[in-house]
Amino acid sequence: MSPISRGFLGRRRSRGDPSRVPPGQYVTDDFPVLSAGPTPHTPLPDWSFTVDGAVVKPVSWRWVEFLALPAEHVTVDIHCVTKWSKLDTSWRGVSLEALLKTVETKAEYLTAWCDGGYTTNLALDDVLDGKAWVAYEYEGGPIHPEHGGPARLLVPHLYFWKSAKWVRGLRLTPTDEPGFWETYGYHNHGDPWLEQRYRGD
Amino acid sequence: MAGAALPGRLSWQLGRVVDTIEETRRAKSLVLDLPNWQGHRAGQHVDIRLTADDGYQAQRGYSIASAPEDDGVMLTVDRLERGEVSPYLTDVIEQGDELELRGPIGGYFVWDASQSGPLLLISGGSGIVPLRAMLRHWAAARPAVEVRLLHSARSLDDVIYRDELMRLAAFEEVDVRIALTRAWPDGWRGHRGRVDRDFLDGAAWPPRDQPHIYVCGPTAFVEAATAALVETGQQPNTIKTERFGPTGN
Numbered sequence: 300m301s302p303i304s305r306g307f308l309g310r311r312r313s314r315g316d317p318s319r320v321p322p323g324q325y326v327t328d329d330f331p332v333l334s335a336g337p338t339p340h341t342p343l344p345d346w347s348f349t350v351d352g353a354v355v356k357p358v359s360w361r362w363v364e365f366l367a368l369p370a371e372h373v374t375v376d377i378h379c380v381t382k383w384s385k386l387d388t389s390w391r392g393v394s395l396e397a398l399l400k401t402v403e404t405k406a407e408y409l410t411a412w413c414d415g416g417y418t419t420n421l422a423l424d425d426v427l428d429g430k431a432w433v434a435y436e437y438e439g440g441p442i443h444p445e446h447g448g449p450a451r452l453l454v455p456h457l458y459f460w461k462s463a464k465w466v467r468g469l470r471l472t473p474t475d476e477p478g479f480w481e482t483y484g485y486h487n488h489g490d491p492w493l494e495q496r497y498r499g500d
Numbered sequence: 501m502a503g504a505a506l507p508g509r510l511s512w513q514l515g516r517v518v519d520t521i522e523e524t525r526r527a528k529s530l531v532l533d534l535p536n537w538q539g540h541r542a543g544q545h546v547d548i549r550l551t552a553d554d555g556y557q558a559q560r561g562y563s564i565a566s567a568p569e570d571d572g573v574m575l576t577v578d579r580l581e582r583g584e585v586s587p588y589l590t591d592v593i594e595q596g597d598e599l600e601l602r603g604p605i606g607g608y609f610v611w612d613a614s615q616s617g618p619l620l621l622i623s624g625g626s627g628i629v630p631l632r633a634m635l636r637h638w639a640a641a642r643p644a645v646e647v648r649l650l651h652s653a654r655s656l657d658d659v660i661y662r663d664e665l666m667r668l669a670a671f672e673e674v675d676v677r678i679a680l681t682r683a684w685p686d687g688w689r690g691h692r693g694r695v696d697r698d699f700l701d702g703a704a705w706p707p708r709d710q711p712h713i714y715v716c717g718p719t720a721f722v723e724a725a726t727a728a729l730v731e732t733g734q735q736p737n738t739i740k741t742e743r744f745g746p747t748g749n
Contacts, residue, residue: 301557301600302514304550306592309558310584323549323559325584332719332743335608337726337736382559416737445723483607484510496547497605499509 316386319376321491324384331383332445335479339414339465340444348433348450352409352470354402362449366435368393373432375455377462378491390453392434395426398469406471410478411452414465419478420487421454421461430456433466458489458496510602512549513537517597518572523660527626528590529565529576532599537573540564542637543610543630543714546575546603550585560585563629563716563742564604567636576660578626609714609740613641617710620703622695622725624652624717628660630742631716635668648675650703652695652721655683677703695721697728707733716742 310325320326343362351357360368374389409426412418425431431454435442442448447464454461460480481487486495494500515532523529545563566574579590593599611619611634619638621631628651638647649668653659659678669676679691679699691699705711713734715725722743730736 301512301549301551302598303553304588304593304599305597307550307552307558307588309550309552309556311556323557325558331745332723334741334743336741337730337739338723339736381561445719479608484605497510 319386320384321378322494323496324378324382324491327383327385329383330385330446331379331381333379333381333460334415334445334464335417336415338444341414341449341465341467343449346449347467348398349468350398350402350471351468352404353406353473354404354471356402358401365393365433365450369397371432373453373455375453377455377459379459380485380489380496384491389438390432390434391436392432392450392453394429395431395433395469396428398433399423399427402471404471406473408472408475410470410472410476411463411466412468412470413463414467417463417465417479419452419461419463420472420476420481421457422475422488425457425488426454430454456490458486458491460485461489510605511536512600512602515573515599515601517593517595517599520593520595523576524658526579526590526658527576527660528579529574530589530593530599531566531572531574532601534573534601538604540568540573540604541607541610541612542567542633544604544606544633545630546573546601546605548575548585548589549600549602550588551600558585561605562589563633565629565632567633567640569640570636576626576629576632578660609716609742611637611712611714613637613643615712616645617712618646618648618705620705620711620713621647621649622651622700622713622715622717623649624695624721624725625654625658626660627715627717627721627742627744629716631714632661632664634714635665635674638674639668639671644673646673646675646705647671648677648703648705650677650679650695650699652679652681652717654681656680656685656688695725695728697731700725700728701732704729704732704734707735707738711738713739714741715739718745719743 349359434453515534519531521529577589
């Protein structure tokens with residue numbers, strides 16, 4: 300049992316449906332930025348997206364080719380491990396289901412890798428079947444570089460560090476290999492509803 | 501679950517506020533006695549959890565301001581006018597009160613005195629808090645590396661740890677440079693205006709010296725400072741950042 304904080308009233312949840320806000324989170328209308336290093340700026344002509352690793356034949360798309368892939372429009376709630384949640388964010392991008400269909404693999408995990416060196420690990424179970432996208436539009440416009448543009452991963456059912464900014468590829472791996480924050484003490488899976496913030500949660 | 505520490509798990513623990521320090525009009529430091537603290541590294545943070553009498557809880561993260569060598573863990577909190585947790589920590593909590601927290605958290609934005617290469621610290625506003633932990637860690641360990649702090653604040657009165665920074669600047673290896681963005685005292689010889697390329701160009705070590713660079717502050721400050729550092733040739737992978745606050749877009 301937590302002790303009562305003398306004199307603390309709290310603001311309560313004034314915004315949003317409480318059933319959509321995971322434990323320990325608060326709703327914000329803002330869009331805070333969390334990044335471990337400088338914001339990279341890769342020119343679109345140099346951009347490509349690759350699916351490789353434990354696959355029979357790797358696949359790669361250039362920017363214009365990527366935009367030509369079947370895209371989906373999704374409106375989702377997002378939850379950052381630093382406690383903010385943002386409801387009803389809208390994105391457009393290509394589902395990981397569609398991207399991963401293009402390769403033959405027996406792998407059950409992947410590492411998303413990014414400009415700037417960031418990585419994060421995901422189980423295929425967490426990204427297939429309409430659970431994850433590579434998004435290139437936010438609220439009807441390009442994604443601002445601070446927020447991960449030109450393209451970022453979107454895995455809304457996990458804490459937002461899994462939604463890697465500046466994503467450039469998916470490397471399929473036979474075993475689960477912890478990524479950047481997962482190595483620095485954050486939870487390997489990161490389910491906000493189970494409050495899996497840090498290792499051991 | 502305070503006190504029920506499992507190996508590898510960050511359990512909630514209870515601390516007692518043993519001292520409070522008014523740093524500026526907006527910022528207050530809380531010195532905590534934490535019987536179950538396992539130690540930390542300079543640059544890490546903690547999660548605070550407040551509980552109202554009906555069970556409602558709110559959590560937020562705060563950087564640790566004290567060095568690993570210091571007695572007690574110090575947090576410095578900047579009051580956000582419309583914040584839910586920070587006004588409680590700056591205006592309500594008092595010496596003797598209990599505070600629930602867990603940590604230390606974060607293993608990337610940390611500096612250890614065993615790292616070779618000069619240390620370049622760049623902060624805006626309360627972004628100085630984790631950098632103060634690094635400065636004090638340097639002063640406690642005294643490794644043979646040079647340290648430079650470039651700090652931006654609105655006015656001299658808004659500079660958190662001002663007196664302590666002046667004392668640290670007395671070390672031959674430590675160079676403290678302040679940029680004031682809104683108001684300057686008479687005869688101010690430091691930088692006027694935002695931290696920009698000119699200011700950084702004259703203050704950053706060349707990339708060949710392999711400086712370790714830590715930048716902490718509001719999002720716009722960190723974006724501007726890191727963009728300027730990269731433009732002047734610093735390697736992006738030597739720059740570690742922590743951002744806070746709104747983005748406005």
